[in-house]
Amino acid sequence: MVESSLHAGPALRRLRRNAGLTQAAMAERLDISPSYLNLLERNLRPVSARLMLALAERFDVDPRDLTGDEPGGGLGPMRRRLSDPVFADLGVEPGEIEDWLAASPGTAAAFARLYDRVQGGGGGVAAGVTVDDPVARVRGEIERWRNHFADLDHAAEELADALRLQSGDLYSAISERLRTKHQLSIRILPENVMPGRLRRLDLHARQLQLSEMLDMASRTFQAAYLLGQLEHRADINALVAGAQFGDRTAERLYQRHIFSYFAAAVMMPYGRFLRACEQSGYDMLLLQRRFGAGFEHVAHRLTTLQRVGQRGLGFFMIRIDRAGQVSKRFGGASRAPLADTEVTCPLWHLHQAFSRPSQVQVQVVELEDASRWLTLARSVQGAGYGAAGTTAEFAIGLGVPVDQAATLCYARGMDLSAAGATRIGPGCAMCKRGDCPQRSKPPIGIRLKFDDRERGVTPFDFVTD
Structure with missing residues (x-):
């Protein structure tokens, strides 16, 4: 099991x-050299497990306080x-942004906060326009926790163990607990009785009604979601x-995410699920069958395996529709740039998943920063009918850094x-690869060049220096 590197300079x-300490004073308390602390603060070295323990013992630091503190959400x-486009003429390079985040995290965070507050429609900055995106704020809070809520995960694991003693079938065990402890029954209703609805709690009839x-x-x-609402609402x-x-709005969105997190943790209890992942090489089909979960349930759960001392691989997850619009994404421990982008690359096999239903697409991809990722993609269907009888369809993308991928069954x-x-x-718009035949538009902030005597593989030739 590979631990992800933690950079926590800011x-x-x-x-x-x-704490009112100089670098020399703090380094002395941590038994490291001032020069090494300087490298740590500039994000040029990761925080080791030994140093994490020293910080916890001598400064009463919770690891979560270190993992979610990148100004503005980090590089992506x-x-x-x-x-x-308002910054297009400046030609800001990724390296400059990294230096800025490391050297002046406060001013970077201030810029991010101001930009987010005055960001207008169309992707540009409109002075005087205030847009506060609750979805983005909730995602930021989820990423601050690395999508791992330790206390809630332990509570879900204890509940799952208790339900197993009651019945080998989790659905039956939950149904019985709802009946005996909460005087609620589960009733399955026809689609035409619950049009456009998948779940309804009818307190008058004392029923959880499911489509x-x-x-x-x-x-x-x-x-399991309802059980979380009834028994762990206070937490x-x-x-x-x-x-x-x-x-x-942000509170309700966040609350819904955590209730869903709890339900998935009951279905896939942390210890048993992680053992199954490691024994099977993270075989998605096996995990689905063993835990009675859907592909998307399992994919989401893989991004949450961040328990201290018992970590899984650093998976990220992203969900798109056929138009490439992102409706769900979790960077997990890997802080994957692929989970930060608003637009996905058409060369990524994530888009091929729609034309190959139920097949897991496996691909090794390399980003512009030379980082490589083993990615998995598969299409999934939503439940229920919408307007004109349409059914939702999405593609789920998963990935891990290649240096963690060797143990995956998909890497064979x-x-x-x-x-x-x-x-x-x-x-x-953000990619500066000059030889891509799939390019649809030039990169923002780059000067185009023209030559009437030649035609390249893309209509957009540009100067990168």
Whole structure:
């Protein structure tokens, strides 16, 4: 099991300054050299497990306080902000952004906050226009926790163990607990009785009503979701209050995410699920069958395996529709740039998943920063009918850094080297690869060049220096 590197320079610098210590004084208390602490604060070295323990013992630091403190959300989100056309003439390079985040995290965070508050429609900055995106704020809070809520995960694991003693079938066990402890029954209703609805709690009839359109995995998930609402609402509301959104919409979105997190944790209890992942090489089909879960349930759960001392691989997850619009994404421990982009690259096999239903597409991709990722993609269908009888369809993308991928069953026979990787980018507007035949638009902030005597593979030739 591979631990992800943790770079926490801004958090360490803030901790030192709040304690009123010089670098030399703090280094002495941590039994490291001042020069090494300087490298840590500049994000040039990761925080080791030994140093993490020393910080916990001598400064009473919770690891979560170190993992979610990148100004503006980190490199990916800052690159997105600076790709706005209003900055196009500045030609800001990724390296400059990294230096800025490391050297001046406070001013970077201030820029991000100001930009987010004055960001207008159409992707540009409109002075005087205030847009506060609750979805983005909730995602930021989820990423701050690395999508792992340790106390809630332990509570879900204890509940799952108790339900197993009651029955070998989780759905039956939850149904019985709802009946005996909460005087609620589960009733499956025809689609025409619940048009446009998958779940309804009828307190008058004392029923959890579920649509017949839900498959067995989704019925179990919805029943576990209700159990979380009934038995752990106080714990979850405390997490929501701690986020300090000050906005009811953001609070409700965040609350819904955590209830869903709890339901998935009941279906896939942490210890048993992680053991199954490691024993099977993270075989998605096996995990689905063993835990009675859907592909998307399992994919989401893989991004949450961040328990201290018992970590899984650093998966990221993204969900898109046929138009390439992102409706769900979790960077996980890997902080994957692929989970930060608003537009996905058409060369990524994520888009091929729609034309190959139920097949897992495996691909090694290389980003512009030379990082390589083993990615999996598969299409999934939503439940129920919408307007004109349409059914939702999405593609789920998963990935891990190639240096963690060797233990995956999907890596067998794969060339994980640069030679075997497909070179992709974060969407044409932000990608500076000059030889891509799939390019649809020039990169923002780059000067185009024209030559009437030649025609390249793309209509957009440009100067990168």
